[in-house]
Amino acid sequence: MTPSDKALVPFVSVDHMMQLIHQIGLEPMLRGIAEYIEADFHRWELFDKTPRVASHSAEGVIELMPTSDGEVYGFKYVNGHPKNTKEGLQTVTAFGLLADVATGYPVLLSEMTMLTALRTAATSAMVAKHLAPKGADTMAMIGNGAQSEFQTLAMKAICGLKTVRLYDIDPAATRKCAANLASHGITVVSCANPEEAIQGAQILTTCTADKQYATILTDNMVGAGVHINAIGGDCPGKTELAAGILQRSDIFVEYPPQTRIEGEIQQLADDHPVIEFWQVVTGQHKGRVSDRQITLFDSVGFAIEDFSALRYVRDQLEATGLYHALDLLADPDDPRDLFGMLQRAAPED
Numbered sequence: 001m002t003p004s005d006k007a008l009v010p011f012v013s014v015d016h017m018m019q020l021i022h023q024i025g026l027e028p029m030l031r032g033i034a035e036y037i038e039a040d041f042h043r044w045e046l047f048d049k050t051p052r053v054a055s056h057s058a059e060g061v062i063e064l065m066p067t068s069d070g071e072v073y074g075f076k077y078v079n080g081h082p083k084n085t086k087e088g089l090q091t092v093t094a095f096g097l098l099a100d101v102a103t104g105y106p107v108l109l110s111e112m113t114m115l116t117a118l119r120t121a122a123t124s125a126m127v128a129k130h131l132a133p134k135g136a137d138t139m140a141m142i143g144n145g146a147q148s149e150f151q152t153l154a155m156k157a158i159c160g161l162k163t164v165r166l167y168d169i170d171p172a173a174t175r176k177c178a179a180n181l182a183s184h185g186i187t188v189v190s191c192a193n194p195e196e197a198i199q200g201a202q203i204l205t206t207c208t209a210d211k212q213y214a215t216i217l218t219d220n221m222v223g224a225g226v227h228i229n230a231i232g233g234d235c236p237g238k239t240e241l242a243a244g245i246l247q248r249s250d251i252f253v254e255y256p257p258q259t260r261i262e263g264e265i266q267q268l269a270d271d272h273p274v275i276e277f278w279q280v281v282t283g284q285h286k287g288r289v290s291d292r293q294i295t296l297f298d299s300v301g302f303a304i305e306d307f308s309a310l311r312y313v314r315d316q317l318e319a320t321g322l323y324h325a326l327d328l329l330a331d332p333d334d335p336r337d338l339f340g341m342l343q344r345a346a347p348e349d
């Protein structure tokens with residue numbers, strides 16, 4: 001039986017996603033996704049918002065991240081398993097979906113392992129564009145795993161980063177990251193320890209994976225005037241910064257009810273003041289106000305960013321044709337005769 005048009009949902013495979021990134025170009029695509037995210041942060045208030053639904057285990061977490069703008073609904077499935085890389089598996093994998101709110105019919109199914117790396121990096125750079133000190137051109141990149149090249153190139157594409165200083169407890173990760181970035185028009189300095197990595201850096205990115213309260217940056221490592229882009233602390237019991245740094249920083253977050261559970265601020269009192277970043281985008285709150293201020297983006301990753309990234313991908317499909325039509329929805333001729341459709345599909349004896 002041939003499925004009808006209504007049964008078919010565009011599906012973007014990993015292969016098509018990689019082709020899409022190469023066709024558009026990584027840096028233009030990072031800029032494009034950042035624009036979609038910023039546009040959705042502008043209309044933040046109209047979205048349905050909930051902390052993501054997390055299922056924790058001893059080794060990791062599996063999460064569902066839903067949201068809706070009233071016309072389109074979206075969700076992402078994502079895991080986080082720091083021990084995975086030792087078994088040849090990735091720490092983070094994901095896929096996601098958009099659906100039409102009016103009918104409930106899905107309109108896009110997509111891989112999101114690649115796309116999460118792009119959207120996380122695009123979000124970080126969009127935030128740094130507002131918060132990093134003027135003229136910031138050097139970043140310390142601590143944690144040189146799967147996200148690290150994307151973080152670096154988004155900062156280059158969106159904030160004009162010129163130099164990245166790499167550090168990872170595993171030198172093989174730093175070698176991999178340095179080799180991957182070699183031909184991307186950015187100066188790469190491999191460092192032997194985190195203290196060396198932060199030298200001369202105005203942006204400090206922590207992007208490590210460890211299921212514990214880690215101290216990637218100690219209090220005395222962070223001087224006045226820097227912007228911290230804290231990516232890896234994104235689960236209960238999983239943080240990267242010394243609490244003293246948080247006390248000295250102006251803390252910007254995505255969605256406080258989620259960040260208070262998952263972010264660096266889980267180390268602080270429940271009522272510690274934080275600034276919702278969407279209010280900086282809309283101009284309701286100031287971003288950086290002084291040269292000496294420490295700004296901290298306590299990133300955990302929020303559903304609206306995935307929604308924006310999926311929206312971006314959906315808008316590229318018609319022009320590129322980079323998708324498969326997936327037979328995802330049963331579509332009987334008579335909508336109430338699902339059983340009849342099954343019977344008609346029985347193999348003939």
Ligand SMILES: NC(=O)c1ccc[n+]([C@@H]2O[C@H](COP(=O)([O-])OP(=O)(O)OC[C@H]3O[C@@H](n4cnc5c(N)ncnc54)[C@H](O)[C@@H]3O)[C@@H](O)[C@H]2O)c1
Pocket residue numbers: 080082085091092116120142143144145146147148167168169170173207208209210214216230231232233234299300301302
């Ligand atoms: N905030 C978000 O939106 C968001 C999105 C995606 C991933 N993440 C998180 O970002 C982190 C990195 O993700 P990834 O996919 O790159 O993971 P990954 O496992 O590929 O890389 C993590 C790297 O951190 C290094 N590392 C661990 N402990 C370290 C330490 N003490 N000092 C220096 N380096 C250390 C590891 O050796 C590894 O190379 C994870 O914790 C993930 O959960 C956050």
